[in-house]
Amino acid sequence: MPSINVNGVEIEIDEDGFIVDPDQWNEDVAKYFAQVEGINELTDDHWKVINYLRDYYKQFQIAPMIRKLCKETGCSLKYIYELFPTGPAKGACKLAGLPKPTGCV
């Protein structure tokens, strides 16, 4: 298993670069992933999406329906793609420390 080092802490990631143990997540990890994904700066809107995903995940152990994510954060899908170029599943979920979505998605 590959791993990354964020501020001296070894964090395991899978082949797709997703964090293996969501409990190891912190804001620095999100900043690290932002660099990997080519996002220069995490704005308030980025954090709004990330925090919503984390809260939802904490409550339901799953990412929300994309439509719900858009509605609750007030960001259109297009805008989410602007914020996270690889999209809500591969981009936003990775930054938020959620596991990679599986199935026919």
Next chain:
Amino acid sequence: MPKYKDMVQPVRATDEEMRHIHIDPVPDDEKCEKALQYLDEMRKKFRSFVLAMESCVKCGACAENCHTYLGTKDPNNIPTNRAELIRKIYKRYFTLEGRWFGKLVGAEDISLDIIEQWYSYFYQCSECRRCARACPFGIDTCEVTFVGRQILHWLGIVPKLHAHVGAAMERVGNHTNLPKPGIVDTLEFLSEEIMDEFGVEVPFPVDQPAEIMYIPSSADFLLNPYTLMGAGMFFTYIGASWTIPSTVTEAGNFGLLFDQMFTQRHNVTRLLDAAQKLGVKKIVWGECGHGWRAAKMYIPTLADRPVRWPITHLHDEIAYYIRTNQLKLDPAKNPKPVTLHDPCNYARACDLIENLRTVIRASVVDFREMTPNREWTFCCGGGSGILFDDPEMYQRRIQLSAKKAELVRATGVGANGDGILCAPCSICKAQLYPMVEEHKLGVEVKGLVDLLGRALVWK
């Protein structure tokens, strides 16, 4: 591991992940011997496989009927050559001519390289069966892919995606790891959305005593809101007593795609348990192609007990209510030009062809057929769950969808950038959402019940 000796391969499951789906991977030095043992078992069991091994004349008719070959131009992606990857081993060990004349008839010794070839090419085949339709004898190469994937599974070689799906299904009852609270929250959210957009009250009963058990695709909970909404609106509209079982929120059955023994049967057992527990009278299936094939065609032979529940597809039911004039529909609510992608499993394995048209013609104003269509449909390129998204395999998906893109373009529905590509299957949707962008088709991908729900006239 995206490449092995110049062959693309999907990222594979780790040994630990294999153990989650009840397989102890076979060490490399035993793989060849075990592969032969499993191949021997399969050939003694499946006549469809034996016939594919023994009666192909290599006429080449399958080549240009396969979207995988058309998209990649890789000779090993010609259906008969893909089958040849196993056939040459089969000949060498299980036929007289192969043992005696070897090279002359194309027999070959097994090796790890051959097994790696199987992994690469059997996961580029989408098991769409167009080659079976095209073959003058009806040889079904899909059966060869099934056998190849089964052997690979027993050896411990399965794509990470398929292994994750298998483990998630066993853990929570769907492919996306969606637990019951998430299911209920999403359905409540959709009820609100329906009220906002259509002004009607549509509840989504979960685990309620009911007459009908509806099996949605779990991808609908994350990606396809209108598919779930449409189904809920239909059931409410006709006043059905229906429920979604939280233990099986999955129309798909990836067992069909990588393990037709334990995994597929286990999922069937789970479904029948749910039906029994809820005391339903009928099971209605959601929009999922391979899952509908697994349900309609395989449950009778995989259920190890009497199946008391008729199982029908949502669109068989909707078409019935349309034909009997019981639904009031206003096609004008779907004014954009629409074309229909026939999912391969509906069209060639389940005979769900005309009913799709009954529904779509009643629901939209401007419906344009694709050519070829019906049982000659070309696959979306994602069939059998080859929705891999590492860079190499993603590129391959673009190639595999090239033929479909060409056909969609030819219908002209996307000419003004506002067309709809109706694809009533979760794998097709997951494949086509990004592919219509990659190929710049000017269409939006929708399910079929999405359009029906929008067209319902409530007053």
Next chain:
Amino acid sequence: MSYFILQILPYVTMVVFTFGLLYRLGRWAGARIVHDITLSPFPQSNTQVLGIFGAELIFFRSLFSSDRALWVGAWLMHMALFAVIGGHLTGIYFLGKQFIYIGTSENLSEQLSALLGTTMGLIMFAGLLYLFYRRFAVAKVREVSTLSDYLHLVLLLSIVTVGNIMRLWEHDLGITYAPVKDYVTHLVMLMPLPMTHEVFTRPFFVLHLLFVQILLMIFPFSKLMHVFGMFAERWIINRVYKEPAPGLPNVDVQAARRAGLGLPSSEGGV
């Protein structure tokens, strides 16, 4: 040598062919039809299934739709082959006088038999040549071909070439029906022929029979098994399937709409 090919080898051929065939078909029968893999649209009755079998057998329907260029050659070749086999059986049995049963004179019947045989033989030759050409010329066909695919065609072409030579130069190189009928009768009755019999003096006849026997001996161990494979495969993928009845339990749409289900203002809304 001629004596061996015409008097001893045929029995070896028949044993190899028969037991080889039984061995192969037995292997097929040993494996089972495990799941329902019928191809849709599903036939609704056995009559429709027969229709599918017939259309595939007589017209090569699937191939017609999937690969027209191949269909032309394959269909012509096979139809000529069926005609030639039928011609051999009837021509030799009736000594070329089979057409008197449809009202021709004996003379005309013999001429017709010769004309049809020659024509079909040439069509088959052309068809085989075309299939051979495709194996070299068409990239996708070249890519699926192995050595044995070419050798099959070489063998078939040899048989047909010799047969056509015997037809076209009948008086010099061919043979008439009568001695052949005599030969076959003796063969079937297990009675040896005298060494002086005419069949032994016709080298092209002997060669023709040698090639045919080679073909029959490799038949059970080769792709020629597609003759039986087609029926066995279609027996699996073209079966009757009856749909379960549509209609949902205890659903009354009219009552539901009267009650206004789903409408927020309604009393009956859920």
